[in-house]
Amino acid sequence: MDLTLSERHRALQAALREFIARYGHLSPPVGGGGGRKRPDRKVLDWQALLIEHGFAARAVPRQYGGYGAEPDVLDAAIITEEFNKAGLSLGIQGQGIRMLVPTLLEVGTEEQRRRWIGPTIRGEVIWAQGYSEPEAGSDLASLRTHARVEDGHFVINGQKIWTSSAHFADMIFLLCRTEPDRPKHLGISYLLVPMTAPGIEVRPLPTMTGHATFNEVFFTEVRVPVDQIVLGRGEGWKVANVTLKHERMLLGDSAKLVHRLHRLRSLLAETVVEGEPLLQKPVWRDRLMRLQGEVLAAKYHQMRLLSEAAQGQAQGQAQGRDSGLGLLVVKYYGSTLAWRLAALAVDALGDAGLPYEPHDEVAEDDAATAWYADWMYDLGLIIGGGSSNIQKNIIAERGLGMPREPKINGSA
Missing domain, CATH: 2.40.110.10 (Butyryl-CoA Dehydrogenase, subunit A, domain 2)
Structure with missing residues (x-):
């Protein structure tokens, strides 16, 4: 995986910064209730703008409503990084777009692709x-x-x-x-x-x-x-596993981790205790730096898997790696790390977040409420899509060659 930026990548970076300067004020809020409610008009308009400029549905073919660019891991990484630094929404990230659309592109019929992909990526069909x-x-x-x-x-x-x-x-x-x-x-x-x-x-x-x-x-x-x-x-089991491959990438998505890390750093810089920002206090800075290292590890692991997928997985197989196990690592590590990032924010907020009341999802688009909502919601994601205990068992047995977990009373 070569992370050197070519002239084309630098041109994309410049185009992104121009787009952000011109349209950034139109972005819906990020975090909290986002993705856990039906997209409103602002979200739909932002999604349409992203698709038009190639910053969402970038590699979805034009005949199905996407932008039609060739898949490129560095393109995706640059887009994610620039939007995260600016604090902007990356668009709709739900189960239809992140799980069903790639499944139909891989194993769906032409009629199914034409019927469902366009409305799904635009957020019209949830x-x-x-x-x-x-x-x-x-x-x-x-x-x-x-x-x-x-x-x-x-x-x-x-x-x-x-x-x-x-x-x-x-x-x-x-x-x-x-x-x-x-x-x-x-x-x-x-x-x-x-x-x-x-x-x-x-x-x-x-x-x-x-x-x-x-x-x-x-x-x-x-x-x-x-x-x-x-x-x-x-053939449903075969299709289900295609979808699960993309579900694991969604649930442990490093883009969410990077964005949350940016939010967390800002929170620690803005939260003043005893006349000093928490970011300047060694204990808090150390906790943040440890998490930052883990987020970067998750990011580059995911980029490696995407690179292998783009190359037909030949590279990973030649080096003795199983991309299926790599995706299990994405899900396990990403979901637990997302919760730990939110947990540090909750610690930093202290009693500021105690009055949390779930009035409506709109209220979860602001500061303390958003962090508490993420902290509670992400506990469920550690279980959903395959619990962490199950993920660790599979990784240990198939990836590390450890003995299978003992079965009780002769259970299968």
């Missing part, structure tokens, strides 16, 4: 992810939600849980069992289902933030045309 169930979390392949084919439709019955965004989503990409006679991993299909379909019931699950960011979703005789399947019947 997606939820229908994976986890009450008895199928870590062992996702044991899911029980099922669908039969009847009159050209899949007819779905079952339940999903911990479904982020379901209470305001337009669509859900759903795993369900369509081939009951096949082994569990081979009997699953990946369906695209409108949340307005008759028979869907959403029950919000309030969290410690005071908001219902997760949901239970019940399906009772829900009908969806048979062409709303990705790849094919019984």
Whole structure:
């Protein structure tokens, strides 16, 4: 991975700075409730502006509504760095854009790409992810939600849980069992289902933030045309793992870590205790510098994985690295580090954050409230998308060659 900036990269850097100087005042707030509510007009307008200039959906082909640039890791890093330094939003980062769009680009049909990618990257269609169930979390392949084919439709019955965004989503990409006679991993299909379909019931699950960011979703005789399947019947596990690859990158995204580090440094510089900014106090500065080192490690690890992906993973395989395990590291390390960054901010705020009240998501777009909301919300992300304990077990067993965890009472 060569991090030397070419003339083209320097020209991109200059264009970014010009864009920020001209349009930066139009950016919606960053952090807090952002991404945990339906995008408002300001967010949608900002997203459209970013796509137009190639700073969002940059590598999505033009025929699907994107900017159409070639994938380039340094381009992405430069964009992220300039926006983070300016304190500007990088645009919508939800499950549809970061997880479904790359999945459709990889394994979707041409009709599915043309129908869904454009509205999704523009924020017009919001997606939820229908994976986890009450008895199928870590062992996702044991899911029980099922669908039969009847009159050209899949007819779905079952339940999903911990479904982020379901209470305001337009669509859900759903795993369900369509081939009951096949082994569990081979009997699953990946369906695209409108949340307005008759028979869907959403029950919000309030969290410690005071908001219902997760949901239970019940399906009772829900009908969806048979062409709303990705790849094919019984191919859902394969598609699900394509999506999980991108989910791990989203949940542990180093761009969020870098942005949070910039915010944290500003907070410590602005918080004065006993006549001196916390940033000038050795104990606080040491804690920040330790976290900064970890954020940079996470950033360059993610850039390496993206470089390998752009080169067909040949480089990583030649060096004996498993990119799947690398993505597990991104998710585990990134989600825990994001919470620790927020935890340092909470420590710095002290009693300034104690009056936290979840009045509405808009209130979470300001200072102390945003840090407390992040601190509480990110505890859930340490569990979501594969709990840290499960991630560590897989990394230890497959990556480090350590013995498998003992099973109790002969469990599988």
